[in-house]
Amino acid sequence: MPTKAVIISIGDEILYGQTLDTNAHWISGELNKAGIQVEKRYTIGDRREEILSTLKEAEERAKIILITGGLGPTSDDLTKPCLLEYFDTYLVRNESVLNHIIELFTTRGREVTEVNKAQADIPANGKAVPNILGTAPGVWIEENGKVFVSMPGVPYEMQQMMTDTVIPQLREKYVKGELLHRMIRTIGIPESALANMIREWETNLPKAIKLAYLPTKGSVKLRLTAKREDEDHFQTQKLIQEEINKVLPTIEKYVYGFDDEEIEEAIGRMLLESKMSLSTAESCTGGYLSHKITSVPGSSQWYEGGFIPYSNKFKNEQLRVPLEMLEEHGAVSKPVVLVLAENVRKAFNTSIGVSISGIAGPTGGTEEKPVGTVWIGYSDQRKTVAKKFLFTKDRLINIHYTAMAALDMIRINLTKD
């Protein structure tokens, strides 16, 4: 069993929804990597009773209690007074911390007030955790076989303290065994259909491996987790890989990558490997597809550029879609996306051209072509094809789904080649 930790985030601004708590998220990831299991997270306000009762709850639940926030110099910062009350102890001024604070203020040309000096006061039963980047030190307290660490809420100060001091000391003290994760990333199949498809494999998974479905808009990730005990790192990796190999043939056509790779990164990798290039002509997505593609560092190596022919005039003048075609079939039609895909490919002289035309909504739908109707075109040297989709009534979701479907269409055609 890995050692358990809980995280307590303190701050009214978090509970009011004004500050997004990225600290607890960051700490969770770091503890997980270090092989410490986060059991529960609490977010509470700057209130004495709440802090005290949550310390009690936390202590009953885990060996390690990490606290962020409420360590500033002002009267609404209650973490230190509460620690004193909780452990029935008193403050002792820490000389080394005091010197650090005085140095920090004098190099910035500011006067050191009594309030600033008081930040060097540490509970008598604990020790200071150095805060190189700020004035409020962390506090490390060991009592009844538990470790309490209190850190400032300023993200970069907390991260430096965690990385340099807290994580190394926790690892040394508590970590036997480590959690290993692998991720299989799929696209173009809903969670429930995927679950049906792999039910037998899932049922027969070794007990040491835990499976999780992580759905996001247009994509479902399968996460396999196993715990490594002692020096068995390689064995555990092998165990997970064997299970991945078993399930892959069943779902291969939906798998675009593994672990951290997003679909737009996978497309980039595939294009780069096959020395191919891409251009886009997108109407209803208005640049979102090219934004996804160019969010990947280095994308200028495979992406030449794109048109956003929002008006029919532009579709005709810049991409030579015949006016009669636009009139006869409408802009959201198979013939139009076929011409767009082929002509954008030729205009940029790229291996692949992709085109999009649809009705994002909320207005503009007809009975024949309701909101959410989208045509996507794909053209390479050998063929030009198109596919029709029907998404939702919501404009932003349609834009997102369409871009994902276009990326998937590129992937499928690249895989076929």
Place this chain on the structure above:
Amino acid sequence: MPTKAVIISIGDEILYGQTLDTNAHWISGELNKAGIQVEKRYTIGDRREEILSTLKEAEERAKIILITGGLGPTSDDLTKPCLLEYFDTYLVRNESVLNHIIELFTTRGREVTEVNKAQADIPANGKAVPNILGTAPGVWIEENGKVFVSMPGVPYEMQQMMTDTVIPQLREKYVKGELLHRMIRTIGIPESALANMIREWETNLPKAIKLAYLPTKGSVKLRLTAKREDEDHFQTQKLIQEEINKVLPTIEKYVYGFDDEEIEEAIGRMLLESKMSLSTAESCTGGYLSHKITSVPGSSQWYEGGFIPYSNKFKNEQLRVPLEMLEEHGAVSKPVVLVLAENVRKAFNTSIGVSISGIAGPTGGTEEKPVGTVWIGYSDQRKTVAKKFLFTKDRLINIHYTAMAALDMIRINLTKD
């Protein structure tokens, strides 16, 4: 005393630090706006005992318990089974939810499996909260004078359910007196500078009005909140409006709109009012600016379209930037964005043309032009101008800040006219 709520986020992927919990943050903000006080937030994993004990803790602490996550159709989704156990009840299939699921699948041309149908099963002591955008309905349970609401973890599904059903019903039930909010939206000024600028006004605000600074990337919103008791609606509105009128002259040049209006909506409104049109040529933002512009419904009324001239070849061939200019000054330069802005305006025959060229990073920087260097060009019938920016080392943040700065540049020039 406002009614108290707790929020429970369920999901191993959150505790593992793989998914940032934006749900609890979003819900906190919405409850706060509605006049309900968030007392505590819990984040827990997909484990039966933990879910059950946290439900107990939560019930002891607040009147309203909001739960997200763990509602999917697969075996690792434990929220519904735990609710059954907690309330000692059983499932009843909800016909209206079942019809919604069947409709959703058939319009998408997919088969409805038994697993999908089971999502229409609702605890017998509760009622379904419609999920227009997905298959898993929410569950609303009232027991012992408390309200438990369980919602899916998919952010846009949860948000739709909260906005359309949960918040209105909670308000009706629990909020006496109504909170009135007004928002002043600023761009182009950091929070601390804004706070300095309006300090005197803030100090003299009437006690009935609460001020909050809500900073997001590239924009700071000022929220003024007052509680209306009984029929005093008009008086309270007037009180807030008077304070807005007092502060506006001081910060006017940074204010782009009020309440829910995003900067891209404000631009759309201004262009529509002045019967002007817009086109874009964006290199380093790769379509993100046009995506922001076209995320606004009806944007085809003022946006003609754009180019994404990612390669120099395209800048030259399609937008006639002289090759010598590209060679002499580089693509990220004042002369190049001036030509791009003017030529995109002429190509689309629009009132305004906007151009962007920059180094988004992480690579491609030089000593003279480090990562984060961006030139933005603006052209209308009367003038063509350009401005240089230096943002961060982070690719995605640079893309975001650049689009915001381009929108701000359009706003400033539209305001001048």
